[in-house]
Amino acid sequence: MNALAQLKEHLATIADLDAAAALLGWDQETYMPPGAIEARAAQLTTLARMSHEAFTDETVGRLLDEATASLGDAPYDSDDASLVRVTRRDWQRATKIPADLVGRTARATSLGQQAWQKAREASRFEDFAAHLEEILSLSREKAEALGYDERIYDPLLTEFEPGMSTTQLETIFGDLREQLVPIVEALSPPKRTAPAHHAPRPLDRRFDEQGQWDFGIKLMEDFGFDFERGRQDRSAHPFTTAFAATDVRVTTRIREDFLPAGLFGTLHECGHGLYEQGIASELARTPLAGGASLGVHESQSRLWEILVGRSREFWGHYYPLLCRAFPGKLGDITVDVFYAAANTVCPSLIRVEADEVTYNLHIMLRFELEKDLLEGGLAVADLPEAWNAGMKSYLGIEPDTDADGVLQDIHWSMGAIGYFPTYTLGNLMSAQIFVRLREDIPALQEHIGAGRFGEMLGWLQDNIYRHGRKFTANELLERMGCGELSAEPWLEYIRSKYGELGGVAL
C-alpha cells in the first residue's frame, strides 16, 4: 500500500472515532438521562484522547511527507492534493496540543455543559462560574501551546476561521458597527414611547407544538433535506451535527408562545444540515468531510433561514400553507403584515431570537467579552455585570436574569472561545453568495415564490457543499467570483429590504 493509501486508512479510523464522539455529544443533548453525565464525560475524554493520539502520531507526519512527494503535479483542487494540504494544516495545529490537554478539555467541557444547563435553568451564573474559569484557563493553555505573534485570541479564532486575525476582525467589525448603528437607530421603535401594543403580533400567538413540528418538517423537505440521510430531534439549544453525509442530525427547540424560535430555528439548522448532506461521498471518512469553516457553515444556515426564509417571495407561497396548518390563528393577518412581523427590527435579549439587523450587535458583545476574558482584562466574576452593561450600551436594554443574559448561549460551556465572530462573518458571506446566486439563476426569486428550491440547492452543492473542507472561505468566495470578503453586499441588502419595509431611506 502506498503512503497516500496508508494515510487515508489511518485517517478513516480517526474519522470513525470522531463520528462516535459526535454521536455521544448528540445523545448527551437529546436523549441521555441526567445521571449519566459522569460516565459520558469519561467516554468523551477517552475518545478525544484516542483520536488526538492517533492523529498526532509521528507516522502521520511521515506519511504526509511521503504522500506529498508522491502527488507529483496533482492539481491544487484535486481531492488528493486537498486532502494532504488540509490534513497537514490540521496536523500542524494538533501536534502542538498535548494529548493530556485534549483529554482535560473534553472532560471539563462535558461537565461544563451539564453545569451550564442547570445554571441556566436556575438562572444562577455563580453555579457555572467555576466551570467557565476552568474552561478559560484551558483555552489560554491551548493558545500558548499553539503559539501566536500578536494576540492570544488569534490561535483560537483560526481554529474556526482559518486565515482570520483578531485585529482584522476588530477592523471589519468596527466598519460594520459604524454603518449599522444609524440603521438600527432609524429602524428601532422610539425610545420614549411604550411599544406599539395595538399592532397585530401574529408571532406571539399560541401555536401548538406538534403543528409547528410538522410545518417545520414540511419546509425542510421542500428545501431538499433528505430524511433518509438525516433526522430532526429536540434539544435545549438547537445545533446540527453529522456522523457522515448520510447521517446528519439537526435539532430544534419549539416554543408554543413564540413561533420564530422553532420556525426560523428549524430553517437555520436545516441550512447547516443541507451543507453536511451535500458533501461529496468521495470525501467520506477523511478530514475533508466537513464545512470549510464556521463562517461558511453559518453563511448557509443564514442564507436558508433569512435570505430565503424571511423573504417576501417565500411567504407569498408559504403563508397560505401556514394559515391552513393553524386553523383560526391567522385569519385576521395579511401576508404583508405577517412578513413585516417576521422582520421587525427591535432590540431584544436573546441572540437566537434577534432580528437580523440587531443580531450582529449581539455577536460584537460576545466577541469583545470573550476576548477580554481571555486576555485577562475582565474577571469571570464581573462577567454578568459586563454583559448587562454591554447590552445596555449596544441595544439599550438589560436582562432581568442571567438565564436571559450571560447564560443564554451554550458556546462557552463547550469551550468554543473564538466561535462567536464567525456568526457575523457568516451573515456577511451569505449576502455575497446570494448576489452571485441571483446572477446565475435569474429566476431565483420566482423559484422561491413557488416553493421550488432544487436549482438553488444544486448551485450551492456544486459551488460550496460538495467541496467539504477542500478550500478556505476566501478560496471559495474567489472561486465563486464573489471577490474578497466584504460587508457591503450585506449592508446593501439590509438598506434595501428595511428601507422598503420601514418606508425610510437608510
Add this chain to the structure above:
Amino acid sequence: MNALAQLKEHLATIADLDAAAALLGWDQETYMPPGAIEARAAQLTTLARMSHEAFTDETVGRLLDEATASLGDAPYDSDDASLVRVTRRDWQRATKIPADLVGRTARATSLGQQAWQKAREASRFEDFAAHLEEILSLSREKAEALGYDERIYDPLLTEFEPGMSTTQLETIFGDLREQLVPIVEALSPPKRTAPAHHAPRPLDRRFDEQGQWDFGIKLMEDFGFDFERGRQDRSAHPFTTAFAATDVRVTTRIREDFLPAGLFGTLHECGHGLYEQGIASELARTPLAGGASLGVHESQSRLWEILVGRSREFWGHYYPLLCRAFPGKLGDITVDVFYAAANTVCPSLIRVEADEVTYNLHIMLRFELEKDLLEGGLAVADLPEAWNAGMKSYLGIEPDTDADGVLQDIHWSMGAIGYFPTYTLGNLMSAQIFVRLREDIPALQEHIGAGRFGEMLGWLQDNIYRHGRKFTANELLERMGCGELSAEPWLEYIRSKYGELGGVAL
C-alpha cells in the same frame, strides 16, 4: 503506578470504547436514518477493532501476571481478585481471535441487521440468506480460532454461558422436553375443534399506544427502574443495553392490537434494566460491569416479567389501575378472566409473544437449527423449510410467511449464535431464584399484591445485581443457596400454576 492500577486504567479505556460502540448500536436500532447504514457499519468496525486490539495487547497479559502476583491473599470474592480472574478468562478468549476477524464480524453483522430488518418487512428470507451464510462462516472461523474438544458449537455457547457444553445442554433440554410435552398437550386447546371464539379475549382489544406507553412507564417506576439513570425508547425488536450503570437504555415495541407485546415486553426489558442499574459503582469502567451471563440476565427479565408480572397477586393490585388507564375497555372482564387470558397456553408463531409454557419449545427449535447450521447438517437455503417443519413438529402449527417464521428474531443477524439456549436457562434459573426469594421474604406475595417491590429489588441487588460479572451462574446459584442448576423448580411452578388455572392435574 502499580500493575493493578495500570491494568484498571487500560481496561477503563476499553470500557469507554465499548460503551461508545454500544451507543452506536442503540442509535442504529432506535433513531438512525436508514441511509446511514454503511457509515455506521464502518464506525462499528473501527471501534470493535480498536477495542479488540487494546484488549489483546500483550501488555494486558503482562499486567495480568503482575497483578496476580501482587494480589497476595485477596479473597476470591474481592473486587480485585475477581477483576483479575474474569479479565484473564476474557483475555484468553480474546487473544485467540484475530483483530481482523472481529472487524469483519462487526461489519457483516451491522449490514446483516439492516438486511434482516428489510427482509422481515418484505417477508423474503432470500434477501437475508447471503448475510446469514456470511455470518455462519465467520462464526465457524471464530469457533475454530477459539478451539474446542468435542463440538464446534461449544466455544460459541460459552461466550454467553461460561461453563456450559452443547452435550450438557442437549441432556437438560432432553429431560425438560420429556416432561414438558405432556404438560403442553394437556393444556392446549383440542386440536380438532375451532378456537373458542366465544371466550372473552381482553388482550386482543385495541389499546391506544400512548396509554400503553404511559402504563408501562408507571410499572417500571413501581418496579424501581431509575429514570434519572436510564430511559425507554421504541425499537423494532426490543432489547436493553447499558453504557454505564447510570445510563441504561431499554426499548419496547407497542402493538395497539395486542396488549401483551408492549406490556410484558416492557416488564421483560425492565428486568434486564434493573440488573444493569444495580451493578455496584465500584465496578464501573471494568470488565466486571455487566451481567454474570446471558442466562442469569434472562432469569431477571423473566422473573420480573413472568413470576411477578403474570402472577395473580400482581394483577390483584394492577388490574384496577389498568382498567382506569383504558376507560371503557375492560369493564366486562373480571380480574380472574384477565389473569387467565394473560396466562393462556396455546401454541403460537412468535417467540416473544409465546406463553411461558410453550416458550421453551420455541427455544429448542432455534437451538437445534443453529447447531445444525453451524455443524453443516443444514444448508441456509433449507432453513425456512426446516423451521416450518420444526414448528409443525413441536407446536403443531406453521407460519404462512417468513416474517412470522424464520425471520422473526434479530439474533442471527447480530451473529449471536449460541445465544438462544440461554433463554431457557434463564427460565429455569428464575424459578430457582424465586424459591429462595420466597424463603427469605415470607411476605413476598403480599408485597407483590400491594405493588411494593423495594424489598425484593434490594434482595436481588444484594445477591445478584451488585456483583456484576464477578461470579459465574453456578457460583451465584451456590452463593444464594439455590443448589445446582435444575429444571425441577420451574416444572414444579408450571405444574402448580397451570394445574390450578386449567383445573387439571399435571
